[in-house]
Amino acid sequence: MSTTSRGSGPHVLRRLNASAVLTALRTGGPQRVADLMDRTGLTRPTVTQALTLLERAGWISPVHGTADVTAAPRKGRPAQLVSFRAGAGCLVGADVGPHKAIVMITDLIGAPLAELRVSTGSAGDGPELITLIADTVRAALARAGRTEDEVYAVCIGSPGIADPENRTFRLAPSIPGWASLPLDAELGRMFRCPVLVENDVNLSVLAERWQGVATDAATVLFVHWGSRIGAGLVVGGRLHRGVGGAAGEIGFIDLDETPPVVGGMGPLERVVGADAIGRLGGGAFPDSGAVLRAAADGDPAALTAIDEIAARFARGLAPALLVLDPELVVIGGGVSRGGPPLLAALERHLRPRTLVPPRLALSALGDRAGVLGAIRACLDNLEATLAASL
Amino acid sequence: MSTTSRGSGPHVLRRLNASAVLTALRTGGPQRVADLMDRTGLTRPTVTQALTLLERAGWISPVHGTADVTAAPRKGRPAQLVSFRAGAGCLVGADVGPHKAIVMITDLIGAPLAELRVSTGSAGDGPELITLIADTVRAALARAGRTEDEVYAVCIGSPGIADPENRTFRLAPSIPGWASLPLDAELGRMFRCPVLVENDVNLSVLAERWQGVATDAATVLFVHWGSRIGAGLVVGGRLHRGVGGAAGEIGFIDLDETPPVVGGMGPLERVVGADAIGRLGGGAFPDSGAVLRAAADGDPAALTAIDEIAARFARGLAPALLVLDPELVVIGGGVSRGGPPLLAALERHLRPRTLVPPRLALSALGDRAGVLGAIRACLDNLEATLAASL
Numbered sequence: 001m002s003t004t005s006r007g008s009g010p011h012v013l014r015r016l017n018a019s020a021v022l023t024a025l026r027t028g029g030p031q032r033v034a035d036l037m038d039r040t041g042l043t044r045p046t047v048t049q050a051l052t053l054l055e056r057a058g059w060i061s062p063v064h065g066t067a068d069v070t071a072a073p074r075k076g077r078p079a080q081l082v083s084f085r086a087g088a089g090c091l092v093g094a095d096v097g098p099h100k101a102i103v104m105i106t107d108l109i110g111a112p113l114a115e116l117r118v119s120t121g122s123a124g125d126g127p128e129l130i131t132l133i134a135d136t137v138r139a140a141l142a143r144a145g146r147t148e149d150e151v152y153a154v155c156i157g158s159p160g161i162a163d164p165e166n167r168t169f170r171l172a173p174s175i176p177g178w179a180s181l182p183l184d185a186e187l188g189r190m191f192r193c194p195v196l197v198e199n200d201v202n203l204s205v206l207a208e209r210w211q212g213v214a215t216d217a218a219t220v221l222f223v224h225w226g227s228r229i230g231a232g233l234v235v236g237g238r239l240h241r242g243v244g245g246a247a248g249e250i251g252f253i254d255l256d257e258t259p260p261v262v263g264g265m266g267p268l269e270r271v272v273g274a275d276a277i278g279r280l281g282g283g284a285f286p287d288s289g290a291v292l293r294a295a296a297d298g299d300p301a302a303l304t305a306i307d308e309i310a311a312r313f314a315r316g317l318a319p320a321l322l323v324l325d326p327e328l329v330v331i332g333g334g335v336s337r338g339g340p341p342l343l344a345a346l347e348r349h350l351r352p353r354t355l356v357p358p359r360l361a362l363s364a365l366g367d368r369a370g371v372l373g374a375i376r377a378c379l380d381n382l383e384a385t386l387a388a389s390l
Numbered sequence: 391m392s393t394t395s396r397g398s399g400p401h402v403l404r405r406l407n408a409s410a411v412l413t414a415l416r417t418g419g420p421q422r423v424a425d426l427m428d429r430t431g432l433t434r435p436t437v438t439q440a441l442t443l444l445e446r447a448g449w450i451s452p453v454h455g456t457a458d459v460t461a462a463p464r465k466g467r468p469a470q471l472v473s474f475r476a477g478a479g480c481l482v483g484a485d486v487g488p489h490k491a492i493v494m495i496t497d498l499i500g501a502p503l504a505e506l507r508v509s510t511g512s513a514g515d516g517p518e519l520i521t522l523i524a525d526t527v528r529a530a531l532a533r534a535g536r537t538e539d540e541v542y543a544v545c546i547g548s549p550g551i552a553d554p555e556n557r558t559f560r561l562a563p564s565i566p567g568w569a570s571l572p573l574d575a576e577l578g579r580m581f582r583c584p585v586l587v588e589n590d591v592n593l594s595v596l597a598e599r600w601q602g603v604a605t606d607a608a609t610v611l612f613v614h615w616g617s618r619i620g621a622g623l624v625v626g627g628r629l630h631r632g633v634g635g636a637a638g639e640i641g642f643i644d645l646d647e648t649p650p651v652v653g654g655m656g657p658l659e660r661v662v663g664a665d666a667i668g669r670l671g672g673g674a675f676p677d678s679g680a681v682l683r684a685a686a687d688g689d690p691a692a693l694t695a696i697d698e699i700a701a702r703f704a705r706g707l708a709p710a711l712l713v714l715d716p717e718l719v720v721i722g723g724g725v726s727r728g729g730p731p732l733l734a735a736l737e738r739h740l741r742p743r744t745l746v747p748p749r750l751a752l753s754a755l756g757d758r759a760g761v762l763g764a765i766r767a768c769l770d771n772l773e774a775t776l777a778a779s780l
Contacts, residue, residue, distance in 0.1 A: 013403065161745075171745070219633060231713065235625045242715020243609060244746040252745055253709045255645075260742050319643045319709030323621065325632020352650050355551075355561070355642055356634040 018390045021050035030083040090146045092154040093374030098174040102371040105144040113144035126177030130186045153378035157200040157370045161245045173264030203373025205232030210376045213361040217327040226333035229269040253316045268316040280305035292338040314349030332363030408780045411440040420453045420473040482544040483764030488564040492761040495534040503534035516567030520576045543768035547590040547760045551635045563654030593763025595622030600766045603751040607717040616723035619659040643706045658706040670695035682728040704739030722753030
């Protein structure tokens with residue numbers, strides 16, 4: 001055991017103050033010392049000291065003219081505006097699915113610089129898919145006018161259980177050859193920065209808290225409703241991954257004593273996933289999209305089909321709500337295009353199954369929830385790195 | 391907005407250091423300055439300063455002789471031992487159920503001073519029950535040689551959804567007249583200290599983390615399995631109550647399209663609760679206790695009954711495990727007396743229904759889990775108060 005101070009001296013205070021000023025600058029755009037005093041509650045000398053530290057570290061710059069961001073305003077001249085150097089580097093998010101991948105490049109506060117989509121369906125085996133992702137990242141960086149050396153964090157989202165230590169995914173049956181591939185074989189060589197991996201639905205709940213319908217909610221269940229079904233869970237403001245990274249696997253909830261896994265799919269996703277929806281309506285609709293569109297147009301057969309599927313899903317989802325009593329349930333994924341009629345049917349069938357009326361909302365992020373969440377994970381990583389660097 | 395410092399000056403540091411020293415003293419028994427330096431990682435002058443502050447506040451005292459706890463050790467004399475004044479006051483925990491109430495008095499580090507049990511079954515309506523609880527608390531304090539003025543925190547646990555602001559319980563059908571009674575009408579008058587209310591199963595999970603089988607687990611689901619069924623949930627080290635205080639209500643999980651509430655009981659508790667167990671075994675057993683005892687003795691009919699009930703419970707519990715992927719599931723409540731055979735049957739039926747093998751353990755706290763959790767809640771409250779008082 002150490003008998004020296006564990007870091008509660010004045011230098012820790014300086015860091016905390018600098019970190020508070022940095023957060024204010026990262027989230028509030030260009031600001032004056034007085035603005036930062038308001039935002040942080042710190043005194044002028046403390047803010048000035050923090051700005052000196054941040055400028056020395058290269059994280060901030062004056063918006064106009066002079067380099068001395070901490071000089072007191074002179075009479076008749078406006079006070080100096082200071083901003084976080086968001087363009088000093090960039091972040092890379094990627095959402096890799098069985099049909100497509102989306103790659104997004106942003107600056108260091110998450111403002112988009114470029115976005116590319118590629119089809120992954122014909123990418124062949126896992127290593128070919130990694131090469132495709134790496135090529136797409138390179139193309140997106142080129143489009144953003146950035147180089148690999150300027151990247152501060154990369155996050156790859158994908159179905160399956162993420163294994164952050166080995167930078168790989170386990171149990172990802174929907175993408176052939178993907179599970180257990182070491183992503184750093186290719187991507188780790190490209191970048192000297194952290195390469196994060198995370199389950200795509202976990203990323204979606206981060207995105208909803210950042211830019212979606214859940215910005216005010218501390219406990220959120222994001223339900224991805226597509227061909228596959230899974231949930232991402234934020235409890236008390238923090239992503240809950242589960243002890244084995246397997247939290248939120250609600251697609252495997254079994255309502256009817258069916259086999260646990262058929263064709264890689266769990267019991268609940270087999271009976272309420274997009275494929276099951278497509279089979280409803282007495283064969284009158286070619287696929288789930290047609291059912292959902294017809295229901296939106298008021299087609300009675302489609303509305304009956306939607307009600308049936310909502311009733312099934314409510315049976316599977318109710319246990320999760322009874323366990324968690326969440327502030328908000330966000331419905332995303334392709335089936336969420338069913339819109340208000342689907343949401344209303346789900347709410348109607350959930351209500352008698354829960355003690356507290358459920359609060360549901362449709363995701364407005366579409367198929368970009370995963371990649372936006374990947375950027376949010378990069379931002380969280382960057383913020384921790386910044387705070388530690390001061 | 392304030393332009394003054396938000397409290398990151400040297401006085402905050404002094405408080406944090408004093409708080410760290412206090413925690414070390416509260417959890418480690420009598421210690422010397424050198425021990426505290428080891429435990430906290432703080433320097434001798436910082437520990438000495440913290441001790442001065444704590445002694446002035448009346449929270450610590452020398453174990454022998456001199457009052458100067460911070461004096462440097464003199465040659466040939468042993469260094470002064472200092473201890474937290476655990477006896478400077480006491481805490482009151484109460485677990486109020488439909489059949490009995492347990493009241494426990496402890497000192498300020500949770501060491502038991504007195505414990506009393508009373509039958510509540512014939513207490514009549516709610517106000518009479520409150521009077522009974524108040525009388526029992528008075529008797530327990532007398533037995534501990536304490537007065538009401540010496541109490542630093544009181545916590546009342548009970549079935550139902552706790553409403554801490556109004557110091558009452560909502561939805562507590564198992565105790566007639568109990569719901570919505572303002573507990574501070576009687577108990578608030580008795581004490582000038584905080585009176586906390588909390589769901590009894592939430593308290594049980596706190597107790598398991600404090601003194602039970604879950605001391606090492608950050609994410610724990612405690613399942614109370616008795617006539618009623620409910621769960622308490624700790625996620626990432628923190629009690630998760632749910633937005634409406636209704637998290638963990640797994641007794642209301644519906645497996646078979648049955649009515650949501652019959653006789654105040656939910657679908658799952660109706661088919662796997664103690665009463666349902668008593669009805670199994672073809673009427674060969676008078677009650678659930680007889681079934682469980684016979685199963686422990688290897689009786690084939692009882693073992694078949696236990697297997698049947700475990701299969702049913704696994705169907706209801708699996709969704710909770712799929713959502714949470716907890717580190718540990720603790721089975722408590724009266725039915726947990728079924729012991730290892732019951733636990734093994736539950737694990738066997740859960741395994742094919744979950745993606746990650748469930749980790750189960752039997753509670754060893756018996757019917758004292760709730761009252762121990764009430765004391766833990768008092769300790770948490772006291773610790774926050776102590777930290778704020780420095």
